[in-house]
Amino acid sequence: MKYYIIAGEASGDLHGSNLITGILRSDPTAEIRAWGGDLMEESGADIVKHYKETAVMGYWSVIKSLKKIKGNLDFCKSDILEYKPDVVIFIDYPGFNLRIAKFAKENGFKTFYYIAPKIWAWKTFRIKSIKKYIDRLYSILPFEVDFYKAFNYEIEYIGNPLLDAIEAQLNRTELFDDFAKRHQIEHKPVIALLPGSRKQEIKFLLPMMLRMQNEFPQYQFLISAAPGIKEEFYEQFITKDNKLIKNDTYQLLKHADGAIVASGTAALETALIGTPQVAVYKVTGGMLSQIIGKIVIKVKWATLVNLIMQKEIIKELLQKDFTFTKLKKELKAILPGGEKREELIINYRELHSKMGNTGASVRAAESMVKRLKATV
Template structure:
């Protein structure tokens, strides 16, 4: 069996390596070719270009590198046609991979895409192009699978690798001890984001919120994971200006999952961190602020009722979402205070999140490999990974 894989960044390299291991366990003589990073190369990938070749972000950067990206795609197309794989799988990087997948599919090669773009949230018309590009979409989340099934795109819901990685039972006391945090008493984890712009728009708001809560609650402690040294320096500067937080905050490098597990409640920016908090089974509040023009455009383009993944997965509002002008320190602090005072409600949410976690913990790499095998053999996708949406289900 020959599999052509194209990953575009480090997260794709991790996913690709897991997929390769699962396929090798079932087909010891399998061969891999395409683009991968160090993990995929360690699993036997013959990488034709460095992984960084496709790691271009931002409109200006993409336009600047467009001639080179198009050259790479032409080269990969020729290489794949010469090699004649049984299947080509694009791993994320949809702007690059979907075009390559379409060209190879038109040339008679079976194609699949691993990690759905957010087509269910905005520019939903892109699903027509996706249908022409792939023989199947492999999704992490059930509502994504429902969207594709509704649009008659073959789909396999394989579960989420993060759900496989994180345990169904976690140790709050162990996490507190590992981080040097108090063994008892209320603890708030604050995650304002990993990007400079997120600290710019949310850093002061989140720390002002924590300051309000600490003034009101003598026992409250706060833990803040800093994603990078640059983010730590920015957060340290913000903390210096807030006297009420002195001696009440523990700033840690990385270790965001441990911080969330240790906490009773999480305040975070929208994004993957909300999914991680759910998989750590912690109640949370999601807040987000952005540039006014970006928010104006987002309101007109985004078609979903919710922005946080826990709510999207549940199809109901489990997590409070405060966006733009609603995300004020006073409002956020009031909502967090209500959650801190509701121990029974927090326990119910933790139990609900544990159930949702179990639903996503499906051994994603193995299930993805089974779906690819079915495509290569010309069989229907395994019914256990291709759910049919109920009437009205999906974003």
């Protein structure tokens, strides 16, 4: 069968590559044409557009790139018509993908969506397009099943690919001594700092995180460096005593007694690894500030961890609550001997149970191939 897959970002390229591997396992003669990146190509797809050509971040970037976006939409539509796939599969990237989904459905193509748009956080109106133009939606967050059910739309939770990524990276047993030697750090307890992946986030979060060093001198504070952000950017915030850990976040978290983490996917990764944490977020002005404000208004919690558990198991210090006093108090509470640590670890086990087993991409692929074969 023929598959047309659209992923418009780096994360989509990763998820897409795993999905393609699963599809080829269930359908060895599959032909796959895709918008994606190097990982999807390595997995067996014929890439027609690299995500680096299509990614547009930020409100003003979108405005300035309207002509480019329209050109990409037009090209995608004509390419689908020419390729005539048995199914069009969308991976996240809802602004672009839902437009193509409308076109694909209206032209008689079957449509699957892998990794549901986060309409529970913003742009809930997109449910109309999803119900109308998507034949099957695959979710990686368990609470989304009930959310979509409230709109009379049945979706399929297939697990979360983070479980696979974490297992793959932590499948080797590494002693702290070996980790310390590799990164040339001291042999003393660790607090991990994950200040985000964007410069604006790092600018607002890292300085406050680093102020905790004087309050907890028995620990060394190690900073997880974001991919794509040069070391020079961090130098305005850190001293020679601070150490950046590059491309090794999971091992850093594994060896840390606690962590201060920018609210987002990193908080869920930290929880699945089992490291007690405080989730924080603060930006002022601009679209990010508006978005986080809207999320807090629309849902009870900002972190995926608490949303999945439907209760606050990790403390969220957002915007005005992200203060020196509150951060010090909450960090102390989750470190060894802290009043919240044991309960947090117990809740992490329940979270892991709710998330299910590894193999999300394989299950999604098997379901897709089975559904397609049933209609051929």
